[in-house]
Amino acid sequence: MSEVSPTVTPPSGKEASLSEAHEAQTDVFVVTTASHGEVRYTRQEERKLVRKIDFVVVPILLVLYLLSFLDRSNIGNAKLDGLVKDINLRDYSTALTLFFVGYVIGEVPANLVLKKTSPPVWLPTLTLVWGIISVVQGLVHNQAGLFAVRFFLGLSESGLFPGSVFVFSMFYPRRERHYRVALLLSGAAFSGAFGGILAYGIGFMRGVGGKAGWSWILILEGLLTIVVALFAYWLVPHYPMKSRSFTDREKSIIAARMQADRDSLDEETFSWDGVKQAFTDPYVYLYGLLFHGFAFALYTISLFMPTIIADLGYKAADAQLLTVPPYFLAFIFTMTIAHISFVVNRRLVFIIGCALLAILGYIVQITSPTVAGRYVAIFITTPGVYAGNALLLSLPSENVSGQTKRATALAxxxxFGNMGSIIGVQLYRKPLGGLRNVNYHISHGLSIVWLGFGIAAASTLWFLLSRENRRRDALQAQNNGKDAEQSQEELKRLGDRRLDWRYHV
Known part of the structure; x- marks a missing residue:
């Protein structure tokens, strides 16, 4: 097989599709790209390259997100170990809320900075900053100090997840992205299990250096983040065409895979038009509403699970360890659902199913008269919430084209989703206003309501995106290929609005 010459110029206005690219009899793909001309590669070459991309791209971003989730949620473990009493924390829920206020404020600006800089500079820098802030969190002495630290922790963490998903969207065709996003969310579930074990062990350091156990939990986990951040400057990948980890041949195949998927790899300069397109696309707001419904449950579980288990009658140290099994099951379930979703190439039906599973868990949590029943309910709710979030958070990366628009849409x-987190942590109080909220039953009921919002958003997206796909099928059939005469620049500008783009549902 001959190497692809980067000097070959493709015919004007033409672009290969998946059906055009694949020659079934010989298992050879032929794609005409804007950057590398005609590229021919075998399925074996492609599989080998995908394994290499997985090795270069996924592990470091997975570790960074695991640490970000650990550093935002370990306050739940610290609470059990004496944080509230030692600093006279009168409003725990507001401390949690301020994290999400900073997170919401920083989302869009952080991803725009990523688009104007580069992943190996911006993502490790964010990690280093929040690691330092996490250490400072373990040194606070009063409520005001904790409030300030939580706000800046949220601000500094805000760009990591959407930035990581954007990086995935530069390496993987659309159908492959959700599986890698699911890995990030499974990392969040794993961080919950890991955090429970760490908190149990570090809790025995109370008194060392004159500091409480909760202080050491926050300090040591923050120091771990700082160390990883320093290595991340060398490990976080650059965009494919600028990466030194891939040969020219591999870069040409990456470009061909993206081009065949109707998603050009040519690096776009930042454009305010792309930002405007994201803010005027109604589907983007539905993606946000979908996460809004699920985020309420995601973050109340991660921040309140140690407290909920302790309220079952367990000692603080035992409650830390009892958080591990539900998170481990959530990790396994998330990866299983992600794989099944990948095989059948469906997203929204599984998202709705996961929401229904989580609702069943909340119903058991509310109605069960026994400690065992309420603990088992956590094993039902947690997998449903984490798996649903893993699938829905990949939707903008799969369905939004145009790099600036996609970066903005992800953020x-x-x-919008984390506005649900802000509401959620405020509604997980005892008492809740004038209501006793015994065992958080009212709060669990509100989680069901918010998951209902998520189901409504998923159902609406399913209907609208499917209808739009059918409309484009009909129009393209009527045009008899006339849309292929559009220039590459025009197709790039249209992004997901182009006639040959199909939404994943």
Whole structure:
């Protein structure tokens, strides 16, 4: 097989599709790209390259997100170990809320900075900053200090997840992205299990250096983040065409895979038009509403699970360890659902199913008269919530084209979604206003309501995106290929609005 010459110029206005690219009899793909001309590669070459991309791209971003989730949620473990009493924390829920206020404010600006800089500079810098802030969190002495630290922790963490998903969207065709996003969310579930074990062990350091156990939990986990951040400057990948980890041949195949998927790899300069397109696309707001419904449950589980288990009658140290099994099951379930979703190439039906599973868990949590029943309910709710979030958070990366628009849309989804987190942590109080809220039963009921919002958003997206796909099928059939005469620049500008783009549902 001959190497692809980067000097070959493709015919004007033509672009290969997946059906055009694949020659079934010989298992050879032929794609005409804007950057590398005609590229021919075998399925074996492609599989080998995908394994290499997985090795270069996924592990470091997975570790960074695991640490970000650990550093935002370990306050739940610290609470059990004496944080509230030692600093006279009168309003725990507001401390949690301020994290999400900073997170929401920082989302869109952080991803725009990523688009104007580069992943190996911006993502490790964010990690280093929040690691330092996490250490400072373990040194606070009063409520005001904790409030300030939590706000800046949220601000500094805000760009990591949407930034990581954007990086995935530069390496993987659309159908492959959700599986890698699911890995990030499974990392969040794993961080919950890991955090429970760490908190149990570090809790025995109370008194060392004159500091409480909760202080050491926050300090040591923050120091771990700082160390990883320093290595991340060398490990976080650059965009494909600028990466030194891939040969010219591999870069040409990456470009061909993206081109065949109707998603050009040519690096776009930052454009305010792309930002405007994201803010005027109604589907982007539905992605945000979908996460809004699920984020309420996601973050109340991660921040209140140690407290909920302790309220079952367990000692603080035992409650830390009892958080591990539900998170481990959530990790396994998330990856299983992600794989099944990948095989059948469906997203929204599984998102709705995961929401229904989580609702069942909340119903058991509310109605069960026994400690065992309420603990088992956590094993039902947690997998449903984490798996649903893993699938829905990949939707903008799969369905939004145009790099600036996609970067903005990813940040917008997290921004609008985490408004649900702000509401959620405020509604997980005892008492809740004038209501006793015994065992958080009212709060669990409100989680069901918010998951209902998520189901409504998923159902609406399913209907609208499917209808739009059918409309484009009909129009393209009527045009008899006339849309292929559009220039590459025009197709790039249209992005997901182009006639040959199909939404993943």
């Amino acid at each position: 917008m989804q997290i921004m």
